[in-house]
Amino acid sequence: MRAKVHIRLKAGVHDPQGRAIANALIGLGFDEVGEVRQGKLIELDVDADDAPTARARVEEMCRRLLANPVIETYAIDLEA
Numbered sequence: 042m043r044a045k046v047h048i049r050l051k052a053g054v055h056d057p058q059g060r061a062i063a064n065a066l067i068g069l070g071f072d073e074v075g076e077v078r079q080g081k082l083i084e085l086d087v088d089a090d091d092a093p094t095a096r097a098r099v100e101e102m103c104r105r106l107l108a109n110p111v112i113e114t115y116a117i118d119l120e121a
Contacts, residue, residue, distance in 0.1 A: 042119055042120070043086055043119070043120040043121075044085045044086075044095060045083070045084050045117070045118040046082070046083040046085065046099065046116070047081075047115060047116045048080055048082075048113050048115045049080040049114055050079075050080070051113060054112045056077075056079055058079040059076070059078045059079040083107055087099060096119060100117065
């Protein structure tokens, strides 16, 4: 089973990389760009018998390593 974990900074957390991307885009002439928030995507192949088991394992991975719950949120998409 393939899991895609989308990790983003929580609202209100300063995002210097997002600001740098916005500044670069504006510098390239994309004046319509407003706020930019940068995140990351992690794709995992998970050996599990069913989707609920896979989701539970990926949730644990997120809590223990992949995401910082103090400043980040995450969403999990599963594909069979």
